[in-house]
Amino acid sequence: MSQQPASAQNTNAAAAFDLECRNINKDFDGFKAVNNVSFNVPTGTFFSILGPSGCGKTTLLRMVAGFQTPSSGDLLIKGKSMLGVPPNKRPVSMVFQHLALFPMMDIAANVGFGLRQRGVPREDIAKRVETVLERVGLPGVGSRHISQLSGGQKQRVAIARCMVLEPDVLLLDEPLGALDLKLREHMKIELKKLQSEFGTTFVYITHDQSEALVMSDQIAVMNHGEFEQVGAARELYHEPKTAFVAGFVGEANSFTAKVDSINGDAATLVSDDGLNIKGHDASGNLQQGDKAKVYVRPESIRLATSANQLDNVENLNQGIIENILFNGANSHILLREEKSGGELNVAIPQTGQFRDLTRGDKVYIGWEAAQTRCYKES
Amino acid sequence: MNSVHSRLSLYLLFTPFLLWLALLIIIPHIFMFLVSISVKTGVREYVTGLGNYMVFFTEPLYWNTFARTAFMSVSATFLTLLIGFPVAYYIAKLTRGRTKTTLFLMCLIPFWVSELVRTFGWMILLRETGIFSSFLQYIGLASEPIEFLYNDAAIMVGLVYTSMLFMVVPLVTTLDSLDDSLIEAGYDLGGNGITVLREIIIPHAMPGIVSGCIVVFMLSLGNYLTPILLGGKDSLWFTGLIYDQFITRFNWELGSAFGFLLLLLSSTIVWAGLKLSGQSLTNTVGR
Numbered sequence: 051m052s053q054q055p056a057s058a059q060n061t062n063a064a065a066a067f068d069l070e071c072r073n074i075n076k077d078f079d080g081f082k083a084v085n086n087v088s089f090n091v092p093t094g095t096f097f098s099i100l101g102p103s104g105c106g107k108t109t110l111l112r113m114v115a116g117f118q119t120p121s122s123g124d125l126l127i128k129g130k131s132m133l134g135v136p137p138n139k140r141p142v143s144m145v146f147q148h149l150a151l152f153p154m155m156d157i158a159a160n161v162g163f164g165l166r167q168r169g170v171p172r173e174d175i176a177k178r179v180e181t182v183l184e185r186v187g188l189p190g191v192g193s194r195h196i197s198q199l200s201g202g203q204k205q206r207v208a209i210a211r212c213m214v215l216e217p218d219v220l221l222l223d224e225p226l227g228a229l230d231l232k233l234r235e236h237m238k239i240e241l242k243k244l245q246s247e248f249g250t251t252f253v254y255i256t257h258d259q260s261e262a263l264v265m266s267d268q269i270a271v272m273n274h275g276e277f278e279q280v281g282a283a284r285e286l287y288h289e290p291k292t293a294f295v296a297g298f299v300g301e302a303n304s305f306t307a308k309v310d311s312i313n314g315d316a317a318t319l320v321s322d323d324g325l326n327i328k329g330h331d332a333s334g335n336l337q338q339g340d341k342a343k344v345y346v347r348p349e350s351i352r353l354a355t356s357a358n359q360l361d362n363v364e365n366l367n368q369g370i371i372e373n374i375l376f377n378g379a380n381s382h383i384l385l386r387e388e389k390s391g392g393e394l395n396v397a398i399p400q401t402g403q404f405r406d407l408t409r410g411d412k413v414y415i416g417w418e419a420a421q422t423r424c425y426k427e428s
Numbered sequence: 429m430n431s432v433h434s435r436l437s438l439y440l441l442f443t444p445f446l447l448w449l450a451l452l453i454i455i456p457h458i459f460m461f462l463v464s465i466s467v468k469t470g471v472r473e474y475v476t477g478l479g480n481y482m483v484f485f486t487e488p489l490y491w492n493t494f495a496r497t498a499f500m501s502v503s504a505t506f507l508t509l510l511i512g513f514p515v516a517y518y519i520a521k522l523t524r525g526r527t528k529t530t531l532f533l534m535c536l537i538p539f540w541v542s543e544l545v546r547t548f549g550w551m552i553l554l555r556e557t558g559i560f561s562s563f564l565q566y567i568g569l570a571s572e573p574i575e576f577l578y579n580d581a582a583i584m585v586g587l588v589y590t591s592m593l594f595m596v597v598p599l600v601t602t603l604d605s606l607d608d609s610l611i612e613a614g615y616d617l618g619g620n621g622i623t624v625l626r627e628i629i630i631p632h633a634m635p636g637i638v639s640g641c642i643v644v645f646m647l648s649l650g651n652y653l654t655p656i657l658l659g660g661k662d663s664l665w666f667t668g669l670i671y672d673q674f675i676t677r678f679n680w681e682l683g684s685a686f687g688f689l690l691l692l693l694s695s696t697i698v699w700a701g702l703k704l705s706g707q708s709l710t711n712t713v714g715r
Contacts, residue, residue: 117612137615150613154631163627164617215617 067129068093068251069114069219074123076109076275083109084120085275091219091253091268096245098262099255101272102298107255110272111221114253115144128218138167143212144221148228149204151196157183157207158192164215182214183207186244201229202237209241213248222254226261238264259299263287271295290332293425296345303351303394305344306427309336317424319344323390328364329422341427348382349397350421353404354414363416369394371411383407385415464684480685490669490686497666498693500580501648504587508595508644509637511588516599516636517629521608535596543590547657550586551577554658578660586654591647595640602636603629638705639712642698649694666690 069091076084083106091097099107112118114125116137125132132140143164152160161182162175170178183189186206191199199207205225212220226234226241242265245252256262262269263283270280271294279291290296297304307319307327317336319327321344329344336342354360369385372393381398396415398404407413467479484490519531538546553559554576564570576582606629614624630637655665670690673683702708 115612115616117615137612138618138620142616144613144616146609146613148607148609150607150609152610152613152628154628163614163619167618167620167623211617 066093067091068127069097069253070124070126070129071110071114072124072126074110074113074125075121076106076113076118077121082275084113086123087272087275087277088123089270089277089280091251094249094251095267096242096252096254096265098266098269099253099272100259100262100269100299101255101257103257105272106275107257107272108223111144111223111253111255114219115142115221116140141218142221143215143217143219144223145208145212145225147223147225149208149225151204151208151211153196155196156192157188157194157196157199160196160207161192161211161214163211168215178214182210185213185247186210202233202240205229205237206240206244209244213244213250217250219251219253222252224256224258226256226258234261241265263299271298273298290345290423292333293343293345293427296332296343296423296425300347301349301395302345302347305346305392307342307344307424309338309340309342309424312336312338316419317342319424321390321392323387323392325367325387325390325392326365327422328419329424330420332423333425336424336426342424343427345423345425346417346421347397348395351394351396351415351417353383353396353398354416357414360414360416364419365422366414366416369413369415371407371409371413374398374407374409385413387415388412460684460687463680464688466681468681474681480682481689483682484685484689493664493669494666494689494693496664497649498697500583500587500665501645502697504584504591504648505641505645507584508588508591509641512592512595512599512640513633513637515592516596516603519596520600520603521606521611532600535593538589539593543653544657546590547586547654550582550589550658554582554585577658578662580659582658583655583663583665586658587648587651590651590654591644594643594647598636598640598643599633602633606632634705634707635712638702638707641701642712645697645701646694649690 067090071087071089074084074087075082085106087110089097099110101107109118113120114132116132116135119133127141152163155163158176158179161179165175165178179192180189183191186209188203188206188210191203191207196204196207208225209220222241226237229237238261241252241254245265254262254265263286266283268280269283269286271278271286273294279286279295281289286295286299290299296302305321305323305325305327307321307325310318310320312318312331315331315334317329317331319329319342321327327344352360352363357366360366368388370388371383371385373384375382375384379400381400383396383398385394385396386392387394394415398407464480465476465478466474467477469475484494515535519528519535523531551558555561556573556575556577558576560576561570561574564574565572610628610632611624614628619627650667652665652667652671655663656668659665666686667690670683670686673679673686702712
């Protein structure tokens, strides 16, 4: 190893990442769709880019695929710059939003399309197509027509069509968007399984946080063309770095409040409704008198029928139940806080303890200061 | 009561259609067929027979013209497709919004004037004292006036020009319906311009291609004005022969036989074209 020239070592070191973006920018007539985005995707990981529609995630993905060129910045796949390389010469494949299976061909011809372009001999193509169809769990469907498949099967054919080319990176552009809920839940698990089976690096973009949270090793939360935070799902959920991430990933009650006093990370605030809140300064730069955004997750709020059940909880309030939104394990109550009149969304623990709650009931609610994340409002 | 009502309204709705079908399509063809199989033996004396059709096959001028018309029409159709396809692709896939509408309108504008005027435009350009000839003399490439008119190339130019719209419209419609992501997927999977065109775009556009070709072929085959004006007296277009029989020589019997042969020819070629491209009438013109 030590005899290798320095440059070769550099490429080796860089190749630890399948995909690297360095300060990527994309302008459309003065509008910045992607603003100075840098990230690395390690080999064999499932990387998601999560953001609301119009945040620039599709543009970013299309730049990786080669359908758009960055205004500035560099894009490397396995350590090689992809600038100026046309889409058909890049070692990436893309699963399109509506899959873009070719309706004029049968399934075998669809999956074999890329191999035909590479000039692979016909018998080899047939063999490799059948193998990859088996791997995605659809053996023997080669001669069927696209329209004879169900939504989930089409999905798998689209993935097989890309995977047969053994790409370095597989790009997925919200491929589950068109499926119904049940199937989407099923396909999430399926996709994750396929990814670990193939061991290929997946870059997945979505606006659906549960898709990103369930499947990804790493998630980048994107807003207004910039990455707000990159991290594992748990990190994003428990320690969101910005107000946007706190509000976008998972559910949250949000307040706008004014900082009353600050002591290290511990902040005391008064919300616009007049509620006193003890919180944790997540942005690390709050000062007395600042306007702040405060986020509390519905599942961080504890319910109790008497105040002494909620000892050691910094924020203790009372509220009247206005509505019960029953949704099995994911049930919530909407209640109105007594003193301030503000509305709060609280998750109901499904231990049976609160199954008899009804509208109009008065309950105690409490949450810890550590789970009350405050961000300076810009 | 109700069923009588609905049946009555159904009949009323169908009456115009049935009248058109009977009066303008079926009856004329029956009469024409009857005329075409009556052979004149003397003044106002006819016998039934295939004599008129025999005349066609025994006179080389007639079937030569027939074959020439067929060949030229097929060539004109092919040329129109060759020119029309890139135009349609550009309009359907590479332009958006206003530019698209404008370009589409520009294809349509020549059709606001009659075919006569359109063809006359070409005559102004191509005749001996026309613009092309004068220009070539002016820049010194020609020493004397050149006649561009009255040859097969002039006919071809006229035919392609007059039928361009009928090729571009169905092509734009089918290409419009091609999802851009299919083309992108083609490139993404390693295809190049040629393979994407051959394996994705053309198969998708096939109904439009065939339907455009059928219309253009029919129009060219049945065209009378353009070949006569741009090709002159020697244009030898089959519709010209039919016209001669009916109008100049008052030989309705032979004219009818020619008419039927032309109908047979166009039907055969359209059928062959559909078989070759693997399309059906309902899938192409019927859409």
